[in-house]
Amino acid sequence: MKLSRRELLTGLAAAGAAAAVPSPAEARDRKVAEAGSVGMLYDSTLCIGCRACVVKCKEANQLPQDRATLNGAPYDAPPDLNGTTKNVIKLAAAGGRSAFMKSQCMHCVDPACVSVCMIGALAKNASTGIVTYDKDGCVGCRYCQVACPFNVPKFNWDKAAPQIVKCELCRHRGEPKKPGVRQIADPACCEVCPRGAVVYGKRSDLLQEAQRRLKTQPDRYEAKVYGDQDAGGTQVLYLTAKGVPFRALGLPDVGDEAAPALSESISHGIYYGMVAPVALFGAALLTIRKNRKQADEEGA
Amino acid sequence: MSHPKPTPVGGKLLTPFFGVLLLFWALGTAAGTVRFLQGLGAASAMNDGYPWGIWIAVDVVVGTALGSGGFAVALLVYILNRGKFHPLVRPALLTSALGYTAGATAIVFDVGRYWNLWKVPLAYNGRYNWTSGLLEVALCVMAYTAVLWVEISPAFLERWKEQPGPLQGLARFALPLVEKAFPVVLAFGVVLPAMHQSTLGSLFLVSVTKLHKLWHTPFLPALFLVSCVGMGYAAVVVESVFSARAFRRPLETRMLSDLAGIMAGLTAVFLGLRLVDIVLRGRLGLAFALDFHALVFWLEVALAAVAAGMLWTSRGTRDAGALLRGAFAVMAAGGLYRVDVYLTAFDPGNGWRYFPSVGEILVTLGIVAVETMVYIYIVRKYPILAGAPAPAGGRA
Numbered sequence: 001m002k003l004s005r006r007e008l009l010t011g012l013a014a015a016g017a018a019a020a021v022p023s024p025a026e027a028r029d030r031k032v033a034e035a036g037s038v039g040m041l042y043d044s045t046l047c048i049g050c051r052a053c054v055v056k057c058k059e060a061n062q063l064p065q066d067r068a069t070l071n072g073a074p075y076d077a078p079p080d081l082n083g084t085t086k087n088v089i090k091l092a093a094a095g096g097r098s099a100f101m102k103s104q105c106m107h108c109v110d111p112a113c114v115s116v117c118m119i120g121a122l123a124k125n126a127s128t129g130i131v132t133y134d135k136d137g138c139v140g141c142r143y144c145q146v147a148c149p150f151n152v153p154k155f156n157w158d159k160a161a162p163q164i165v166k167c168e169l170c171r172h173r174g175e176p177k178k179p180g181v182r183q184i185a186d187p188a189c190c191e192v193c194p195r196g197a198v199v200y201g202k203r204s205d206l207l208q209e210a211q212r213r214l215k216t217q218p219d220r221y222e223a224k225v226y227g228d229q230d231a232g233g234t235q236v237l238y239l240t241a242k243g244v245p246f247r248a249l250g251l252p253d254v255g256d257e258a259a260p261a262l263s264e265s266i267s268h269g270i271y272y273g274m275v276a277p278v279a280l281f282g283a284a285l286l287t288i289r290k291n292r293k294q295a296d297e298e299g300a
Numbered sequence: 301m302s303h304p305k306p307t308p309v310g311g312k313l314l315t316p317f318f319g320v321l322l323l324f325w326a327l328g329t330a331a332g333t334v335r336f337l338q339g340l341g342a343a344s345a346m347n348d349g350y351p352w353g354i355w356i357a358v359d360v361v362v363g364t365a366l367g368s369g370g371f372a373v374a375l376l377v378y379i380l381n382r383g384k385f386h387p388l389v390r391p392a393l394l395t396s397a398l399g400y401t402a403g404a405t406a407i408v409f410d411v412g413r414y415w416n417l418w419k420v421p422l423a424y425n426g427r428y429n430w431t432s433g434l435l436e437v438a439l440c441v442m443a444y445t446a447v448l449w450v451e452i453s454p455a456f457l458e459r460w461k462e463q464p465g466p467l468q469g470l471a472r473f474a475l476p477l478v479e480k481a482f483p484v485v486l487a488f489g490v491v492l493p494a495m496h497q498s499t500l501g502s503l504f505l506v507s508v509t510k511l512h513k514l515w516h517t518p519f520l521p522a523l524f525l526v527s528c529v530g531m532g533y534a535a536v537v538v539e540s541v542f543s544a545r546a547f548r549r550p551l552e553t554r555m556l557s558d559l560a561g562i563m564a565g566l567t568a569v570f571l572g573l574r575l576v577d578i579v580l581r582g583r584l585g586l587a588f589a590l591d592f593h594a595l596v597f598w599l600e601v602a603l604a605a606v607a608a609g610m611l612w613t614s615r616g617t618r619d620a621g622a623l624l625r626g627a628f629a630v631m632a633a634g635g636l637y638r639v640d641v642y643l644t645a646f647d648p649g650n651g652w653r654y655f656p657s658v659g660e661i662l663v664t665l666g667i668v669a670v671e672t673m674v675y676i677y678i679v680r681k682y683p684i685l686a687g688a689p690a691p692a693g694g695r696a
Binding site (some may be wrong): 143253266 | 336337338339340341342346347348349351352378379381383410411412413414416417419420423424425427428429431432433434435436438483484486487488490491494495498499502503504505506507508509510518521646648649650
């Protein structure tokens, strides 16, 4: 097969263009929660802000206290999620009202952190859906922090050997001798909550329970379960009091599509079957060889 | 071909300028020591909201774009067969090899768990996560840095071949191999940068809610790719003009002013793509929002427009000063666009703020200082720059 230079250059330009221009044809299917997915349901209207869950989380995950001095007395008072805090209770204000808000990893159905993690240090368990962290596969690049729409993964900025710190749903506390879903994981926060404001269970059961509450007490709640669809769905679900929008609690309007749905579609379009890079390589090699031969002939 | 052959510049290494570079190296090393002993927080202003600072945005993302000279000149000489630009190849490849090596060095300072870096190319636990754009960037940058050093290796091998010693045998053995493999190596030198320079833009596709809507677009990879080629040529122009002055080499103004038209065209394409994308996706209103981001956006647009205009008018004039100003404008426009995507237009919310710390700036300057010292050493000792040797040594 003999190619003219014009044909080669056209091919090269086309391959280059294909490598840089998104192809919407490769749009990815929406991911759905596995049947065995576990998660939590947090009902802001039930939370009294006792912070028992914050203390128990630190104990269960062997995290150091986050000391703050208030009026001369020391408190273990983490202001937010950080390198020593995987779960926190904050006060949210909306208009004249206030409400408590619990933050931890949302365990997304289609997590951005897992999508961007280079060698799978962050991974989503195929059956339970728990987003897990393995420090041995982590280089500390912090792309997970850039990608997470909820700003959940935290980093040990003050350590020479830092790690990413985030809730793993106390999967290390799951034991075969425990009943039901607590064989898989057993979140310490849910165990100690005196009001049942946060409960652990199968995501499908929790979603059903949340919808039941909305139906039976429509005047008590904003008519939405946050996490049902938000960010492509999360395994931690939220209910909020009527008049206190989820945004006021600190849950962002991220839309119903998971962020990786867009980024992966575009990247997969560009690199579909590695056709564009291989074509670009082939066209470049042929052109370089041809030009070189021509130069040699002219030089001889 | 009647080009003057590349020859070593020669001359004394330890000049006052070199002394200043050594000082910056020492300061950068001091700041780097704090970072490695006490953690990233002790030396940098990075935080959980802005986990990437200037070491990524400037050293890696702007640095490798400026290091795209090797890619850009190779496209021109070996693909488009414009042999007249051949004297630019070696200096461009050397600056690229050094620029990419500097970027790779910055990554070692930046990542928290650098001792795990070897696990990335070796697919720790057999798990390459191919949905990660950063994995592709990491693998491509590692491979391309190696490709660049192979591309520039004839400059070293030719020199070693002439001198008796242990390296002579190596040079005699390796030089024919490198020459034989050159077309394949060059082809990789085209594909790898096209891949990772575009992917450096793709990295922020996932930040749908954090990246400002004037910057978040499916065309991020295309915009990053187009602008890196122009920035690569600009870096070649700046490097040529400075080297000619510093080492008293003849300045190839005719050749460089031919690059002016190419750079003007690329900058115009970039600007066109950027504006058409914003208009077609109905986001133009945000540019008139009279806020900080709109101001930064117009600054970017103005810089690119000025760069394109300056270069278009300087094409064919052989005015080295005008060319240099135009090249700096292209670098500034492309650099600002990159820093905006990575930092300025990125807002994680919750009141997070970032401005680089003294430690971060010192490490960045230290890396650039070492890069410059190695460049000076190599052009003095090895055949990189075209033209006759300077009579009494250079000034650099």
